[in-house]
Amino acid sequence: MATVHHRTVSVGDLDIFYREAGPADAPVLLLLHGYPTSSHMFRHLIPALADRYRVIAPDHVGYGRSSAPSVDEFPYTFDALAEVTRGFLAAVGVSRYTVYVQDYGAPIAWRVALADPGAVEGVISQNGNAYEEGFVPDFWAPIWAYAADPSAENERALRPALQREAVEWQYTHGVPDPTTIDPDAWEHDLALLARPGVDRAQLRLFGDYATNRPLYPRVQEWLRASRVPVLAVWGRNDEIFAAAGADAFRRDAPDARVELLDGGHFLLESHLDEVAGLIREWRGGF
Numbered sequence: 001m002a003t004v005h006h007r008t009v010s011v012g013d014l015d016i017f018y019r020e021a022g023p024a025d026a027p028v029l030l031l032l033h034g035y036p037t038s039s040h041m042f043r044h045l046i047p048a049l050a051d052r053y054r055v056i057a058p059d060h061v062g063y064g065r066s067s068a069p070s071v072d073e074f075p076y077t078f079d080a081l082a083e084v085t086r087g088f089l090a091a092v093g094v095s096r097y098t099v100y101v102q103d104y105g106a107p108i109a110w111r112v113a114l115a116d117p118g119a120v121e122g123v124i125s126q127n128g129n130a131y132e133e134g135f136v137p138d139f140w141a142p143i144w145a146y147a148a149d150p151s152a153e154n155e156r157a158l159r160p161a162l163q164r165e166a167v168e169w170q171y172t173h174g175v176p177d178p179t180t181i182d183p184d185a186w187e188h189d190l191a192l193l194a195r196p197g198v199d200r201a202q203l204r205l206f207g208d209y210a211t212n213r214p215l216y217p218r219v220q221e222w223l224r225a226s227r228v229p230v231l232a233v234w235g236r237n238d239e240i241f242a243a244a245g246a247d248a249f250r251r252d253a254p255d256a257r258v259e260l261l262d263g264g265h266f267l268l269e270s271h272l273d274e275v276a277g278l279i280r281e282w283r284g285g286f
Contacts, residue, residue, distance in 0.1 A: 034103020038064025134245020
């Protein structure tokens with residue numbers, strides 16, 4: 001089993017925690033997590049790939065073991081998270097990488113890629129959206145409403161997304177056998193969400209999510225112009241980002257490999273071996 005290092009690096013006045021494994025001179029695989037988790041979601045994937053890649057997985061600001069300043073101290077926008085990610089890459093000496101995105105990791109990665117498109121050698125999207133087709137309308141309706149009007153009423157409608165039932169549902173929905181999902185995954189997330197002030201930070205990001213949609217045409221143009229290799233491996237039963245969002249990558253990356261597996265939003269919890277195997281096969285293991 002590969003040795004996984006647990007490190008912290010400073011980016012400005014922020015501490016960014018990250019997990020890292022693999023040879024220092026190997027191709028870099030950057031893993032960017034989604035909501036409501038952290039690099040913890042990659043705890044099994046990292047050692048599974050570390051024999052071949054330098055695998056790096058940071059915690060975004062406000063998540064995991066990274067700094068979680070108050071909303072008065074940090075803006076909690078996707079622009080801000082992307083800027084910190086760019087600083088993180090510089091701090092750990094990474095100038096070229098393949099990026100694995102999931103959920104929130106996608107809009108962060110798209111901003112980083114658009115700022116330095118030549119740095120990206122490949123894109124692996126695991127339920128990480130870049131197309132309008134990917135949105136499941138019923139799930140997103142309260143988020144769009146809050147983004148348009150962050151009233152007390154719209155906030156009340158959205159706050160259940162921060163609570164136990166919704167967090168557990170993100171892990172178990174769409175999974176044929178939910179008993180295969182380790183409950184420690186959502187317990188880990190819930191403990192971190194319960195920290196003072198984190199709820200306000202998450203609401204700010206919910207409200208900012210609408211800024212990602214206008215970015216999609218630029219991302220799609222980048223995919224067409226750069227011809228960056230794409231692997232879209234998706235839990236096809238996801239009720240947050242629909243499988244149509246995976247298929248849509250073929251429109252701008254005609255050679256994209258699209259794999260729809262019988263799982264949900266957090267596919268690595270139920271289909272780790274399949275996902276790791278697909279990454280190893282894709283592009284001949286880079």
